[in-house]
Amino acid sequence: METILEMERITKKYGQFTANQEISFALREGEIHAIVGENGAGKTTLMRILYGMEQPTSGTIRIHGAEKRFANPAEAIDSGIGMVHQHFMLFPSRTIAENIVIGNEPRKSIWFDRKQAIAQVGALAERFRLPIAPGQKVGDCPLGTQQRVEILKVLYNGAKIIILDEPTAVLTPLEVKELLITLRGLAEQGKSIILITHKLHEVMEVADRITVLRNGRVTGQLEASQTTVEEVSRLMVGRELDGIRRETQQAGQPLLQVNRLFIRGKKGKPLLDHVSFHVRSGEIVGIAGISGNGQSELVQALTGLLPVDEGTVLLQGKEITNRSVKQIREAGLAHIPEDRYLWGTAKEASVKDNAIMGHHRLKEFQRGGILRQRKLDQLVTGWINSFAIKTSSLANKAQNLSGGNLQKVIVAREIGHATPFLLACEPTRGVDIGAMEFIHQQLMDKRNRGEAVLLVSSELSEIMTLSDRILVMFEGKVVGELNAETATEEQISLLMAGGKQP
Amino acid sequence: MKQWKQTLSSLIHPLIALLIGFLAGAIAISVTGTPILQAYQEMWTGAFGNLYFLTSTLARSTPIILLGLGISLAFRSGYFNLGAEGQMVLGAVAAALTALYMPGSGIVKLLAAMAAGMIAGGLWSLLAAWMDAKFKVNLLISTLLLNYIASLFAGYLVTEPFKDTTGSAALAQSRMIEQGAWLPKLFAGMSLHAGFVLAVVIAILLTLLLRYTVFGYELKITGQNPLFAAYGGVNRTRVMILCMLTSGALAGLAGTVEVLGSQYRYIDGSLTAPGYAWTGLMATLLANSNPLGTTIAAVFLAALQTGAMGLERNTNVPLEISSVIQAALILFISARFTYSFLKRRKEEKNNGATV
Ligand SMILES: Nc1ncnc2c1ncn2[C@@H]1O[C@H](COP(=O)(O)OP(=O)(O)O)[C@@H](O)[C@H]1O
Numbered sequence: 004m005e006t007i008l009e010m011e012r013i014t015k016k017y018g019q020f021t022a023n024q025e026i027s028f029a030l031r032e033g034e035i036h037a038i039v040g041e042n043g044a045g046k047t048t049l050m051r052i053l054y055g056m057e058q059p060t061s062g063t064i065r066i067h068g069a070e071k072r073f074a075n076p077a078e079a080i081d082s083g084i085g086m087v088h089q090h091f092m093l094f095p096s097r098t099i100a101e102n103i104v105i106g107n108e109p110r111k112s113i114w115f116d117r118k119q120a121i122a123q124v125g126a127l128a129e130r131f132r133l134p135i136a137p138g139q140k141v142g143d144c145p146l147g148t149q150q151r152v153e154i155l156k157v158l159y160n161g162a163k164i165i166i167l168d169e170p171t172a173v174l175t176p177l178e179v180k181e182l183l184i185t186l187r188g189l190a191e192q193g194k195s196i197i198l199i200t201h202k203l204h205e206v207m208e209v210a211d212r213i214t215v216l217r218n219g220r221v222t223g224q225l226e227a228s229q230t231t232v233e234e235v236s237r238l239m240v241g242r243e244l245d246g247i248r249r250e251t252q253q254a255g256q257p258l259l260q261v262n263r264l265f266i267r268g269k270k271g272k273p274l275l276d277h278v279s280f281h282v283r284s285g286e287i288v289g290i291a292g293i294s295g296n297g298q299s300e301l302v303q304a305l306t307g308l309l310p311v312d313e314g315t316v317l318l319q320g321k322e323i324t325n326r327s328v329k330q331i332r333e334a335g336l337a338h339i340p341e342d343r344y345l346w347g348t349a350k351e352a353s354v355k356d357n358a359i360m361g362h363h364r365l366k367e368f369q370r371g372g373i374l375r376q377r378k379l380d381q382l383v384t385g386w387i388n389s390f391a392i393k394t395s396s397l398a399n400k401a402q403n404l405s406g407g408n409l410q411k412v413i414v415a416r417e418i419g420h421a422t423p424f425l426l427a428c429e430p431t432r433g434v435d436i437g438a439m440e441f442i443h444q445q446l447m448d449k450r451n452r453g454e455a456v457l458l459v460s461s462e463l464s465e466i467m468t469l470s471d472r473i474l475v476m477f478e479g480k481v482v483g484e485l486n487a488e489t490a491t492e493e494q495i496s497l498l499m500a501g502g503k504q505p
Numbered sequence: 506m507k508q509w510k511q512t513l514s515s516l517i518h519p520l521i522a523l524l525i526g527f528l529a530g531a532i533a534i535s536v537t538g539t540p541i542l543q544a545y546q547e548m549w550t551g552a553f554g555n556l557y558f559l560t561s562t563l564a565r566s567t568p569i570i571l572l573g574l575g576i577s578l579a580f581r582s583g584y585f586n587l588g589a590e591g592q593m594v595l596g597a598v599a600a601a602l603t604a605l606y607m608p609g610s611g612i613v614k615l616l617a618a619m620a621a622g623m624i625a626g627g628l629w630s631l632l633a634a635w636m637d638a639k640f641k642v643n644l645l646i647s648t649l650l651l652n653y654i655a656s657l658f659a660g661y662l663v664t665e666p667f668k669d670t671t672g673s674a675a676l677a678q679s680r681m682i683e684q685g686a687w688l689p690k691l692f693a694g695m696s697l698h699a700g701f702v703l704a705v706v707i708a709i710l711l712t713l714l715l716r717y718t719v720f721g722y723e724l725k726i727t728g729q730n731p732l733f734a735a736y737g738g739v740n741r742t743r744v745m746i747l748c749m750l751t752s753g754a755l756a757g758l759a760g761t762v763e764v765l766g767s768q769y770r771y772i773d774g775s776l777t778a779p780g781y782a783w784t785g786l787m788a789t790l791l792a793n794s795n796p797l798g799t800t801i802a803a804v805f806l807a808a809l810q811t812g813a814m815g816l817e818r819n820t821n822v823p824l825e826i827s828s829v830i831q832a833a834l835i836l837f838i839s840a841r842f843t844y845s846f847l848k849r850r851k852e853e854k855n856n857g858a859t860v
């Protein structure tokens with residue numbers, strides 16, 4: 004295969020800070036080349052340089068052997084480079100066809116030729132097998148479709164090299180599957196693809212070659228067929244990951260008992276359909292499922308944020324059905340919420356104010372309604388040290404923290420409640436491998452101490468590594484229970500998609 | 506170091522607003538042909554030039570501070586109280602009638618009147634909070650509309666059942682309160698009264714409340730992210746009810762101190778005509794709902810008005826110059842406020858899509 008693009012010894016400095024240090028890599032025609040690395044490794048910077056959004060401090064770019072310099076994205080596009088951005092740049096009130104042809108519209112004399120545009124876009128979608136309806140409004144499309152529109156836009160502009168920066172971050176597992184198939188199809192038709200991600204399973208599934216970055220440098224270039232997830236993650240993190248320490252132990256008494264929980268839906272279909280299960284002390288029970296199958300409602304019902312119509316919840320034998328959040332928390336529940344920005348933090352508030360939620364009510368930290376600031380400071384400082392949370396100070400606003408560090412604040416706060424039961428939802432969504440391993444170990448330690456954890460995650464690998472038992476939810480029901488030791492990914496996937504338990 | 510930077514950056518917007526206000530004022534002044542610097546100097550003198558002017562400015566700022574503090578408190582917890590005017594008016598009329606009809610000595614009348622004023626304002630505000638909690642009636646609209654009811658009702662009271670019939674003129678006002686129930690003046694012969702001290706003390710108390718108490722913490726978090734508060738077990742309805750109650754009580758107190766400290770009776774329209782409530786809202790917005798900042802902003806806005814009076818006395822620049830400056834301030838503040846409101850809405854929408 005012919006080499007289409009070479010980036011040679013690219014260095015990019017922001018003042019004193021080096022984001023890219025002598026990075027070289029070559030892209031072959033028709034290959035999918037993955038660039039992986041933890042958050043902050045320099046992946047996006049490198050791609051911005053390639054796309055003409057940044058100028059390298061030194062180094063050269065060659066396309067088909069000819070040296071190029073891109074002063075702006077328009078010049079990069081002229082050389083056949085296209086970029087699908089992490090945040091879609093589409094006009095929601097316009098149709099798919101209009102969004103794709105914008106900037107290069109077909110015309111009839113001086114007027115926009117809508118029919119022609121729809122025909123062209125339809126043909127393009129056909130050719131690259133990307134199913135869309137050209138006349139539909141972009142605002143009405145799911146994110147997966149919007150991403151296809153972005154890809155088509157790039158193809159419409161004649162790109163030969165397509166850059167995708169973390170394209171799967173916003174997608175559902177099913178949409179991810181479709182995207183990966185699409186990418187393979189594009190590669191087979193001769194397009195060269197640069198795929199940026201930190202999800203290694205996806206990389207292994209689809210990439211031909213892998214370039215690993217750490218701290219702005221290349222730490223490895225590998226053939227995907229000749230390496231393993233473990234090897235790549237070692238190159239990414241720069242050390243051996245320890246793996247999770249699970250102690251064998253006998254699960255104890257049921258701590259959380261959920262009996263025939265039912266929540267009526269708006270459109271006839273129940274949100275929760277007579278869900279029953281229990282979690283015993285000393286075990287982690289995982290709830291797998293494609294998001295939107297009742298997990299969020301279950302979590303909100305258990306934590307007192309959503310009233311249930313029928314059924315009961317018992318925590319340590321005490322009924323907590325439809326109690327207030329405060330009462331439920333006092334009964335022994337802590338909760339890592341699924342969306343850290345929506346539920347889990349106030350981003351304009353300080354790190355400290357975010358960390359003390361719930362603790363602020365305890366006798367230990369208040370006297371007659373007056374907060375004991377010194378004690379609270381000690382508490383939070385302790386977590387910052389033990390969880391290695393990177394923040395400039397306690398007064399730093401939460402929004403200045405990276406996603407992984409903010410998640411650590413939440414995990415520290417909720418583990419810090421030292422409750423017998425923890426409800427952990429998407430505990431590692433969007434955090435890098437190092438933080439992920441740390442958080443997993445915290446959950447496992449909790450289990451090993453004889454406490455109980457209910458883990459709700461759309462990340463199947465997370466469910467498989469941590470759980471003792473796995474429940475699968477589909478359309479508001481628990482459709483299967485599996486022993487984690489014997490369950491296979493295929494079995495779970497099948498149940499998640501609505502298939503029967505074999 | 507970091508703290509400094511944050512304080513500094515929180516001052517930038519108000520300072521830009523002031524600059525724009527004074528620029529607009531400068532343009533208006535230059536139209537009248539008066540030298541700009543001289544005009545502003547006159548304004549300064551009119552507001553702070555001697556003890557008399559200074560105390561008039563502070564006296565004028567007193568109700569504005571209290572109103573601003575009440576609005577700030579509601580804002581900080583994420584709720585809009587646009588009903589401060591009605592709450593103030595009801596507070597004022599309740600205080601006046603209590604002072605007139607409460608049996609007992611002067612000091613008893615005074616204390617009872619203050620309590621009555623705060624209760625009246627607080628309950629009026631609570632009505633809106635209750636309708637929000639019970640029937641989801643939007644606070645923004647209910648508080649605003651309740652203003653009209655309150656003003657008309659207070660007006661009715663002093664034109665019909667409690668009208669002052671002792672005087673010669675047929676004014677819509679209550680009788681005068683006996684002197685023993687007046688709030689004391691701070692300086693003999695000046696208009697500044699004890700209500701100002703009360704306002705400053707309350708500003709300090711609110712600062713302490715926000716910074717050091719469990720309730721203040723829950724209130725701030727509710728304002729910053731209500732979902733996070735709910736998730737953490739904060740009873741949001743309780744926070745709203747308490748904040749709206751206090752907010753209304755402070756507005757009621759603003760009306761009360763005007764009655765007991767400077768007018769000594771309830772005169773229909775005397776509190777609404779100067780636009781105290783809206784000036785209070787402006788002080789809140791200028792100071793980003795910080796209690797001490799709101800106090801300073803309220804004094805500044807009052808100074809603008811007293812200063813403009815001085816300006817009119819000594820030059821041919823009309824009093825309305827203060828309106829020009831205020832209008833420019835409002836424009837800037839509301840543009841910024843709308844911008845951040847829209848940004849927040851958009852972010853919420855984006856976040857919502859990923860749930
Ligand atoms: N404009 C910039 N100014 C200063 N530092 C930057 C800038 N852009 C990126 N960085 C820094 O460069 C590093 C690499 O960032 P980035 O390329 O976005 O990483 P990745 O995409 O791998 O997560 C980060 O530490 C980031 O803070």
Ligand SMILES: [Mg+2]
Binds near residue numbers: 046047
């Ligand atoms: Mg990136």
